[in-house]
Amino acid sequence: MLLYFVYFNVFRSDDVINSPYNRRQDTFAERVVRGSILSSDGEVLAETQVAEDGSETRVYPYGEMFAHVVGYESEGKSGIESLANFSLLSSHAFFTEKVANELREEKNIGDNVYTTLNVSLQATAYEALGSHSGAVVALEPSTGRILALVSNPGFDPNTLSEDWETLISSVDGELLNRATQGQYPPGSVFKIVTALEYYRENGSFDGFSYDCGGSVTHDGYTISCYNGSAHGHEDFRTAFAKSCNAAFASLGLTLDRASFARTCGELLFNEELPVSLPYNKSSFALDDSTEDTVAMMTAMGQGETTVSPMHMAMITSAVANGGVLMNPYLIERVESYTGARVESYSASAYGKLMTAQEAEALTGLMEAVVQEGTGRALGGASYTVAGKTGTAEFSSDKSKSHAWFTGFSNVESPDLVVTVIVEEAGSGSEYAVPIAKKLFDAYYSL
Numbered sequence: 001m002l003l004y005f006v007y008f009n010v011f012r013s014d015d016v017i018n019s020p021y022n023r024r025q026d027t028f029a030e031r032v033v034r035g036s037i038l039s040s041d042g043e044v045l046a047e048t049q050v051a052e053d054g055s056e057t058r059v060y061p062y063g064e065m066f067a068h069v070v071g072y073e074s075e076g077k078s079g080i081e082s083l084a085n086f087s088l089l090s091s092h093a094f095f096t097e098k099v100a101n102e103l104r105e106e107k108n109i110g111d112n113v114y115t116t117l118n119v120s121l122q123a124t125a126y127e128a129l130g131s132h133s134g135a136v137v138a139l140e141p142s143t144g145r146i147l148a149l150v151s152n153p154g155f156d157p158n159t160l161s162e163d164w165e166t167l168i169s170s171v172d173g174e175l176l177n178r179a180t181q182g183q184y185p186p187g188s189v190f191k192i193v194t195a196l197e198y199y200r201e202n203g204s205f206d207g208f209s210y211d212c213g214g215s216v217t218h219d220g221y222t223i224s225c226y227n228g229s230a231h232g233h234e235d236f237r238t239a240f241a242k243s244c245n246a247a248f249a250s251l252g253l254t255l256d257r258a259s260f261a262r263t264c265g266e267l268l269f270n271e272e273l274p275v276s277l278p279y280n281k282s283s284f285a286l287d288d289s290t291e292d293t294v295a296m297m298t299a300m301g302q303g304e305t306t307v308s309p310m311h312m313a314m315i316t317s318a319v320a321n322g323g324v325l326m327n328p329y330l331i332e333r334v335e336s337y338t339g340a341r342v343e344s345y346s347a348s349a350y351g352k353l354m355t356a357q358e359a360e361a362l363t364g365l366m367e368a369v370v371q372e373g374t375g376r377a378l379g380g381a382s383y384t385v386a387g388k389t390g391t392a393e394f395s396s397d398k399s400k401s402h403a404w405f406t407g408f409s410n411v412e413s414p415d416l417v418v419t420v421i422v423e424e425a426g427s428g429s430e431y432a433v434p435i436a437k438k439l440f441d442a443y444y445s446l
């Protein structure tokens with residue numbers, strides 16, 4: 001219910017769709033043939049084909065696969081079509097050619113926009129999600145380059161105008177970019193954040209121990225471990241690796257709520273994100289008036305907290321990158337249609353979300369998940385992975401859950417962050433981990 005409510009509001013409030021700024025730029029379209037959008041290795045993701053009679057058709061060769069990130073340019077604009085609208089409608093063709101075109105009253109050819117997107121990784125993510133609703137984000141933690149960004153269900157940008165009325169009245173939210181606009185309960189991927197707060201308050205994970213009998217009861221409210229398993233005696237590493245709810249709910253009662261809220265603010269909950277696509281803010285609410293049972297739920301990623309897959313990828317990226325979050329970006333460079341460089345973009349740091357020492361401590365926990373915990377299916381590959389699974393309950397009877405995974409590969413010198421959510425699928429280790437593994441496998445076979 002929450003999810004659909006969010007779709008509705010997002011869609012209604014999406015100011016990008018009718019941005020007057022975009023409408024003003026569109027008058028250039030009378031003089032310029034809109035440029036192409038390409039992947040980082042030069043595959044065409046969107047191009048304008050001009051027929052002999054001069055009529056133009058915007059063509060998206062990959063159809064649904066890149067729909068949300070590349071976007072569309074009819075019925076308003078979205079994705080990179082909106083972000084790069086100005087460049088696509090500018091022409092840096094040779095001056096003499098432009099003069100000649102103007103004399104002949106012919107259009108100039110717009111600039112091409114090269115993105116950071118990788119076709120092979122995008123295809124892997126799209127196929128791995130299959131018929132499931134959900135999202136996948138893959139980015140380079142050291143630069144912020146977004147290599148893949150998939151949201152399901154999608155739409156075919158080639159037939160957008162024909163499908164528009166159906167799409168805007170659909171309850172499935174095909175037009176919503178779940179990767180950036182979807183707000184989900186984080187479930188156990190949030191234990192990364194709870195662990196950081198514990199580390200900040202205690203200076204180390206060393207003093208922690210817990211005996212798990214499969215559940216914990218406080219004020220008459222019982223929180224159970226997944227499938228009711230009793231995890232036995234645990235230190236912090238084991239509790240994190242096995243994703244023990246009883247241990248985290250119990251330690252949630254000991255955390256300073258104001259300090260926890262401050263840490264979440266530093267990780268950009270309730271804050272603006274450095275994301276160029278339309279997104280929704282993640283939310284975290286905890287203070288002295290919060291009931292104990294809610295504090296317990298919050299520490300294990302349930303309760304009132306919501307997060308987008310992109311935001312979770314950014315937190316993971318900061319852990320992978322020694323605490324420093326790089327601004328995620330999608331546009332690498334702009335070239336004239338003859339290949340002359342017009343503009344280049346490069347990596348930039350947003351700032352430090354945590355200290356290098358904190359990032360290292362969290363990395364150790366996330367390695368344990370793969371070595372001995374819920375992410376074991378990612379072990380034994382030619383690359384190493386550190387990550388966290390999540391199984392986020394979202395219905396009041398706890399019968400439905402979203403499957404999460406967030407993590408990064410090549411732990412010593414991180415290459416790739418992958419964040420996956422599969423809606424209403426089941427457990428993270430069963431449904432999200434295999435998708436992440438396909439992404440890592442594809443990355444290392446590029």
Ligand SMILES: [Zn+2]
Pocket residue numbers: 212213214215225229230231232243244245246247
């Ligand atoms: Zn447990």
